[in-house]
Structure formats: structure tokens, C-alpha cells
Amino acid sequence: MHPDNPLYQRRRSPTATELDAIPWIQLLAAPERERAVDDLKIADACPGDYICRMGRPVTYWFGVVDGLLKMSSDTAEGQTMTFTGVPPGGWFGEGTAMKRETYRYNIQALRKSLVAGLHVDTFHWLLDHSIGFNRFVMNQLNERLGQFIAAREIDRMTNPNIRVARSLATLFNPVLYPGVGAVLRITQQELAYLVGLSRQRVNEALTVLAEQGSIRVEYGGLRVLDLQALRSQVFQGK
């Protein structure tokens, strides 16, 4: 977090409920947990707020307590390309935090969100002192590698229904986003923005997926009934 980041002004210590939404906390032994909790900061992010920007030096390792963030990158041609959404329970930036480099992407709030931050120094201290923390980070890196490979496949899919299905499946990843559970709070507009389709087309795709019983469409969110079906979506309809 940079001093000119709006979040910098709005940060505070986490409440007990917010701590429960941080998946790696419970993996720590008491002394390590105490140090981590002591350092953790929580901030409110409004839609459009930047959590971090490409090229800025890494100061915090971030996680989503509540809400929805967007991970994107600016290309050499000045275009912005969206990689993925980050739903509750997701933590990101450990790769760059480890190397103490600069952020390699932009993270923006898609809607009002609660963001947690752990200072890089504390992040490194935990790597040096906690085996549980190391396991978490390793698992996280491994799972995300799989996700990015899946993302390349998704990019090459022309069929909108499949794109929506597979993108949804990544957002429901229980390892990377344990805070999501069975119901993902996301509007069809937000999903359209992440997938890169019109809201109408996303609505149509969701209807198809609901008909085949993979999901249920709810007001302001989606319920997954069959995650495997979403992942292995091959060809349905047009």
C-alpha cells in the first residue's frame, strides 16, 4: 500500500469475524499468529479503487475478506487485459512479495470490498518461522499455476457458454478462494466484465448452465450445484 493509495487512509485492525475469513491464520502456532494478527490491516475499498498498481514496489501481501476484486494488466499497446476476479478468501502477490519486486499487475475493487494486508516484512518473517505458513504459500502457488494454465485454455475458447462456465469454475476454486463456499456473490454485470462478454450473453449462458443443473441463478449471486460439470464443460448449445 502506497501513501497515495486511498486504502492507506482507511485502514484499521481486523475484527474477530474478519480474522476468521483469513484462511492461513489458523495454520499458525500461537506466537506466530500473534505477530501476524498484530500486523494485519483491514481497509474498505470502493468500486474502482486500486489495491495495488503495476510497477509499484511491493509493500503488502493482500487478501480479500469480502467483496470482489479484479486482477488486470496493462499491455505495451496501452490496452488493459483482465486476468481474473478475486473473490473472498483469495490471497495474491506472494510471488512478488517473496522476491520483493514490484507488482506485476493492477488490482482494483469491482465493488465495495474488505481487503486485508500483511506487510512484506511480516510475510518474510512468517516464511522463516512457520511451517504451516510455508505449506499454505506453496499450496497457493501450485494451485494458481493450475489456474493460469486453465486461463490460457479459456482464452482460446470461442464458445461463450463454455467461457462463462470455465471462468465461473475458477472463481469457485475452494483452495484459492475458501471464502466463497457454495454461493458466489457476483452480479451478472460483474461476471460479464470479468469474462469479457456482454451482460446479455452472460445471462443467456447462465440460463443454459442452470437448465443443465450445474448452477442455480440467484439474485445477486450464483450457487454451484456441480463444480465438476462447470470445469469439464465441453460443448453445449451454440
Place this chain on the structure above:
DNA sequence: TCATTAAATTGTT
């Protein structure tokens, strides 16, 4: 707590 109203979201053209 309930009823009314405003705002957000969805479904459809």
C-alpha cells in the same frame, strides 16, 4: 416491526 419507497439486479427484446 411493518409498510412504503428507492435502488439494484435480472430477464427480455
Place this chain on the structure above:
DNA sequence: AACAATTTAATGA
């Protein structure tokens, strides 16, 4: 892009 229908959130008695 626009519209109506539906659901939720906000307001105030």
C-alpha cells in the same frame, strides 16, 4: 442499449 419485472436495501413511523 433500452425496458419492464423482480428482489433487496433503506427509510421512517
